[in-house]
Amino acid sequence: MSRVLKTALWAATAAGLVDCSRLPGREPPPATVWILPSVAHTSGSARSGPAEVAAFQGSLIVVDSLTLSPVLSLAQPDASGGASRIAVVTTYEGNRYHPEGIRALTEDAAASGAFARKVAVAAAQGGTGMFVDFQGSTPDELSANTSILRAIGDSARARGVAPIGIIVPPGDTIGYPTTILARTFDLVVVRLNGEHRNGTSPGPIVSPEWMARQIGMRASAIGINRIVAELPLFGYKWDRSGVATVITFAEAQALMRSEAGVFRRDQASGSITASSPRNGWTIWIEDATTLERLVSVARRAGVRRFALLGPEGADPEIWTRLPAALKR
Numbered sequence: 001m002s003r004v005l006k007t008a009l010w011a012a013t014a015a016g017l018v019d020c021s022r023l024p025g026r027e028p029p030p031a032t033v034w035i036l037p038s039v040a041h042t043s044g045s046a047r048s049g050p051a052e053v054a055a056f057q058g059s060l061i062v063v064d065s066l067t068l069s070p071v072l073s074l075a076q077p078d079a080s081g082g083a084s085r086i087a088v089v090t091t092y093e094g095n096r097y098h099p100e101g102i103r104a105l106t107e108d109a110a111a112s113g114a115f116a117r118k119v120a121v122a123a124a125q126g127g128t129g130m131f132v133d134f135q136g137s138t139p140d141e142l143s144a145n146t147s148i149l150r151a152i153g154d155s156a157r158a159r160g161v162a163p164i165g166i167i168v169p170p171g172d173t174i175g176y177p178t179t180i181l182a183r184t185f186d187l188v189v190v191r192l193n194g195e196h197r198n199g200t201s202p203g204p205i206v207s208p209e210w211m212a213r214q215i216g217m218r219a220s221a222i223g224i225n226r227i228v229a230e231l232p233l234f235g236y237k238w239d240r241s242g243v244a245t246v247i248t249f250a251e252a253q254a255l256m257r258s259e260a261g262v263f264r265r266d267q268a269s270g271s272i273t274a275s276s277p278r279n280g281w282t283i284w285i286e287d288a289t290t291l292e293r294l295v296s297v298a299r300r301a302g303v304r305r306f307a308l309l310g311p312e313g314a315d316p317e318i319w320t321r322l323p324a325a326l327k328r
Helices: 003-014 099-105 111-128 139-158 178-182 208-222 248-258 288-300 318-327
Strands: 034-037 059-062 070-074 087-091 130-131 164-168 188-191 226-231 235-238 244-247 270-275 281-285 305-309
Touching: 034 087, 059 111, 070 111, 099 226, 099 305, 111 130, 111 139, 111 305, 111 318, 130 139, 130 178, 139 164, 164 178, 178 188, 178 208, 188 208, 188 305, 208 226, 208 288, 226 288, 235 248, 244 248, 248 270, 288 305, 288 318
Parallel strands: 034 305, 059 087, 087 130, 130 164, 164 188, 188 226, 226 305
Antiparallel strands: 059 070, 235 244, 235 281, 270 281
């Protein structure tokens, strides 16, 4: 497939023009795809992904943990052709989230309002829409956090930022209750990685069955039309001691070449995996085939909005094969 055709397919998908329905006799719902930078890749070129996705890749706005000011950490060039892009606003810095910063802001109404306005201004500069990624809070902080989230949402809407969404961790419906958050945000973005991660034994970071449960848990409260399925384009490498670190498809391929090893596909999850008994590592990662399977399961459940997390170093076949998968 030529680059021109691939770019045209992605433009049609992002604009909601691709026919993604298999239901006969009715107008098909369009599929929307947003491409999000991973919080683990906050440096380097703004065009770290393939040229085909540059117009759709979002920007990253990091809340400085010392000054509590939103900083445009990774900016994308201006989108062409009216592509919809998302600015991700996150407290992730220095390999962890910083909920204590948001906690401090909730104690000062004036500071909260000023912060909300700054976030909205940064989001308007970084994209057409905004996803808020404030994780690590406890259920006891829900009331105070809801107030500042509402202020951010109101400020963003006043500046024409749309859609606005909140990224929620998998499984945690107590600290991040779907119905309450949906009162402020247009969309609930379900982060679909973490089935296996640092702190667990090696395994797929998202399997179709686990993904379906996570989507169903949120959709049962607000309906499927307001759900965004956020799918990872990366994997994890566990070392001999069981510590897992993020690894890209490109890095995994390079490691396999250096070790003269091969991946095998796990039939249950669709992920690919490999291990080195000599060096004590195990890799589980997503490729284009994995993503096709996950998208197909989500589409059958009624999901029509997707966010792809971390295009840096992803399997290049994704950009060729995913548009067709979205049409099924």
